[in-house]
Amino acid sequence: MRLSRYFLPVLKETPSEAQIVSHRYMLRAGMIKQQSAGIYSWLPMGFKVLRKIENIVHEEQMRAGHIPIQMPILQGADLWRESGRYDDYGQEMLRMQDRHGRDLLYTPTAEEMVTDIFRSHVSSYKDLPLTLYQIQWKFRDEIRPRFGVMRGREFYMKDGYNFDLTKEDALHAYNRHLVSYLRTYERMGLQAIPMRADSGPIGGDDTHEFLVLADTGESEVFYDSAVTDLSFGDREIDYDDHAQCAGVLEEFTSKYARTDETHDEALFSQVPEDRRRTARGIEVGQIFYFGTKYSEAMGATVQGPDGKPTPVHMGSHGIGVSRLLGAIIEASHDDKGIIWPEGVTPFHCGIVNLKQGDDEADAACNALYKSLTALGLEPLYDDRKERAGGKFATMDLIGLPWRITVGPRGLKNGVVELTCRRTGESEEMPPEQAVAKVAEIYQGHMVRGL
Numbered sequence: 370m371r372l373s374r375y376f377l378p379v380l381k382e383t384p385s386e387a388q389i390v391s392h393r394y395m396l397r398a399g400m401i402k403q404q405s406a407g408i409y410s411w412l413p414m415g416f417k418v419l420r421k422i423e424n425i426v427h428e429e430q431m432r433a434g435h436i437p438i439q440m441p442i443l444q445g446a447d448l449w450r451e452s453g454r455y456d457d458y459g460q461e462m463l464r465m466q467d468r469h470g471r472d473l474l475y476t477p478t479a480e481e482m483v484t485d486i487f488r489s490h491v492s493s494y495k496d497l498p499l500t501l502y503q504i505q506w507k508f509r510d511e512i513r514p515r516f517g518v519m520r521g522r523e524f525y526m527k528d529g530y531n532f533d534l535t536k537e538d539a540l541h542a543y544n545r546h547l548v549s550y551l552r553t554y555e556r557m558g559l560q561a562i563p564m565r566a567d568s569g570p571i572g573g574d575d576t577h578e579f580l581v582l583a584d585t586g587e588s589e590v591f592y593d594s595a596v597t598d599l600s601f602g603d604r605e606i607d608y609d610d611h612a613q614c615a616g617v618l619e620e621f622t623s624k625y626a627r628t629d630e631t632h633d634e635a636l637f638s639q640v641p642e643d644r645r646r647t648a649r650g651i652e653v654g655q656i657f658y659f660g661t662k663y664s665e666a667m668g669a670t671v672q673g674p675d676g677k678p679t680p681v682h683m684g685s686h687g688i689g690v691s692r693l694l695g696a697i698i699e700a701s702h703d704d705k706g707i708i709w710p711e712g713v714t715p716f717h718c719g720i721v722n723l724k725q726g727d728d729e730a731d732a733a734c735n736a737l738y739k740s741l742t743a744l745g746l747e748p749l750y751d752d753r754k755e756r757a758g759g760k761f762a763t764m765d766l767i768g769l770p771w772r773i774t775v776g777p778r779g780l781k782n783g784v785v786e787l788t789c790r791r792t793g794e795s796e797e798m799p800p801e802q803a804v805a806k807v808a809e810i811y812q813g814h815m816v817r818g819l
Contacts, residue, residue, distance in 0.1 A: 426688055543575060
């Protein structure tokens with residue numbers, strides 16, 4: 370993309386309503402525009418990152434054997450009355466009626482609807498296990514929406530639901546989701562720590578939240594610092610192997626890590642004193658096992674091996690896709706702007722022409738642009754007739770991980786400058802070498818086969 374043809378409405382001043390880093394930078398970098406309290410339009414660069422995050426979530430869900438579907442945003446109230454949650458959910462649920470007087474609600478979560486789908490089409494234990502998921506806009510009527518996309522009323526979320534014959538099988542689905550989530554977050558450049566949490570209105574006794582440590586987090590968390598040394602890395606996992614998935618769960622949850630709702634001071638005191646930590650965390654996902662809570666209430670049964678109807682064991686599993694965008698910025702920025710991890714950056718590399726209109730500089734930039742594009746990379750070429758300082762400030766603000774700077778002086782020596790946004794380190798090299806290095810950097814971050 371050439372910046373002269375792109376819609377990137379950057380702001381020089383920070384809007385007064387922005388209280389945290391991610392909100393400030395998303396507004397200043399022209400990624401979102403507030404339409405009303407807690408509701409935003411996603412502008413081109415914000416939408417581009419949102420799609421990058423969504424694609425990673427899809428890839429890792431399908432890698433784990435989960436099947437995508439799409440359910441309606443508006444649900445009938447009758448299903449929620451059937452489960453007993455319609456009156457219990459509270460004022461966060463947006464309720465309405467259609468012209469025929471039928472009670473509707475704007476989806477905050479979809480346990481009832483997916484259970485209805487399951488009971489309508491699955492009748493035998495031979496069709497299990499089954500995990501369905503969707504990525505969809507949701508709405509919760511927050512009393513005080515704030516912090517931009519971190520605590521909005523409308524949000525983009527992956528919600529998945531497993532159906533299993535036994536508790537053992539359902540807990541394997543729980544473990545499988547934990548593994549897939551660890552892979553998902555690390556691909557986005559995040560360390561998200563699974564912490565024992567409260568189940569809230571979803572229900573169930575087994576639940577972990579995934580939290581990214583950040584000063585602006587809404588939750589107080591207590592943890593053993595040893596959990597921050599854990600990394601999933603590139604290990605291969607057989608998602609059908611119960612023992613292997615359970616081993617990953619044990620590895621990542623055996624050390625103390627809890628949110629304030631489930632914090633146990635007596636247990637925490639058993640952690641070596643030099644490893645006890647208290648911090649703030651941003652929730653970016655949660656997994657639940659809630660047994661037969663919904664299947665019994667809604668008659669979701671299958672014929673078991675003994676021929677008798679058996680209520681299925683269920684769990685639900687969510688990732689805040691739009692919230693992740695804010696969490697990544699909170700975890701990766703400096704005083705100049707965003708620093709995107711390579712896995713989610715809107716553009717792989719920025720090209721800055723220091724002397725737009727100079728024949729040699731223009732030709733060199735065009736050649737770089739074509740070479741990067743031919744390799745399947747997406748460069749953002751700043752071809753505006755602006756001063757160099759303004760171009761550098763824009764690149765720092767929008768946070769592309771790598772920048773190639775082209776100017777007449779360097780070209781006389783046959784070199785361009787490749788700069789790493791995270792470290793600020795620059796290196797001069799021939800243009801073709803810069804292209805090769807950028808391509809090598811992104812080799813492990815392109816779309817993966819499933």
